[in-house]
Amino acid sequence: MDECHAMNATRVSYTLESSLASVNKAEQAAAEISAKSGFDEDESGRIAMAVREATVNAVLHGNRYDPSKRVTVSFESTPETLTISVRDEGPGLDPATLPDPLAPENLLKQSGRGIFLIRAFMDEIRFRAMSPGTEITMIKFVRGADRDGNKEANQ
Amino acid sequence: MTMKASSRQVDGVTIVDLSGRITLGEGSVVLRDTVKDLSTQGHKKILLNLGDVTYIDSSGIGELVSAYTSVRNAGGELKLLNLTKKVHDLLQITKLYTVFDIQDDEASAIGAFNR
Numbered sequence: 545m546d547e548c549h550a551m552n553a554t555r556v557s558y559t560l561e562s563s564l565a566s567v568n569k570a571e572q573a574a575a576e577i578s579a580k581s582g583f584d585e586d587e588s589g590r591i592a593m594a595v596r597e598a599t600v601n602a603v604l605h606g607n608r609y610d611p612s613k614r615v616t617v618s619f620e621s622t623p624e625t626l627t628i629s630v631r632d633e634g635p636g637l638d639p640a641t642l643p644d645p646l647a648p649e650n651l652l653k654q655s656g657r658g659i660f661l662i663r664a665f666m667d668e669i670r671f672r673a674m675s676p677g678t679e680i681t682m683i684k685f686v687r688g689a690d691r692d693g694n695k696e697a698n699q
Numbered sequence: 700m701t702m703k704a705s706s707r708q709v710d711g712v713t714i715v716d717l718s719g720r721i722t723l724g725e726g727s728v729v730l731r732d733t734v735k736d737l738s739t740q741g742h743k744k745i746l747l748n749l750g751d752v753t754y755i756d757s758s759g760i761g762e763l764v765s766a767y768t769s770v771r772n773a774g775g776e777l778k779l780l781n782l783t784k785k786v787h788d789l790l791q792i793t794k795l796y797t798v799f800d801i802q803d804d805e806a807s808a809i810g811a812f813n814r
Contacts, residue, residue, distance in 0.1 A: 652767075
């Protein structure tokens with residue numbers, strides 16, 4: 545684990561093996577950091593689930609449990625936002641090709657809900673193609689902060 | 700952290716009491732194996748009691764869907780009982796609330812099978 549404190553920001557980064565234990569570790573770290581960042585229990589739970597789903601994707605679909613590949617999970621916390629990135633070393637992912645899990649023909653499929661849940665639980669998400677791999681960045685705004693990162697003015 | 704499953708019979712309905720986390724790995728496997736074993740043994744009316752399930756991830760949701768379709772394909776019925784708010788919210792977000800028959804009272808759930 546690497547940790548550093550800059551002006552108003554705390555950054556923590558974990559380099560993890562491609563295993564289920566890493567998924568649990570990332571989820572636990574997300575729950576703890578979310579709570580410290582000022583999110584309530586429900587919100588912390590949703591953030592932790594989003595991180596769990598992103599890490600599952602990285603371990604399973606990205607790195608495919610390859611012991612030579614790592615998953616990097618990074619957290620950056622400021623008074624306004626919590627930004628979390630999960631990066632794998634896999635073949636890459638095109639988010640445009642993901643089927644809609646709410647479509648009637650997909651409703652009874654066993655898989656395909658992970659990224660949908662991440663979108664539901666986080667305020668912003670984006671994908672970045674790396675070489676190799678994919679990085680998903682998820683942002684959650686601390687309540688009371690707007691999307692430009694400014695605290696709401698007291699009226 | 701682990702998931703436990705135990706089953707009992709009430710008025711011809713097999714109630715599976717689940718507790719813990721239904722997540723990728725052990726939790727999902729326990730659920731899959733339990734439902735598979737019951738189906739193999741000929742149980743057609745299966746009620747999954749999720750009252751003590753503290754957490755479900757997308758893999759666990761997938762496993763519930765899979766249990767539902769496999770029981771239905773074998774000519775049976777699978778219903779859900781006692782959802783916690785978290786699990787209820789997840790099934791609502793994923794639109795599965797409309798797929799599953801969800802009950803919040805054991806006696807009524809048993810009645811719903813035998814209607």
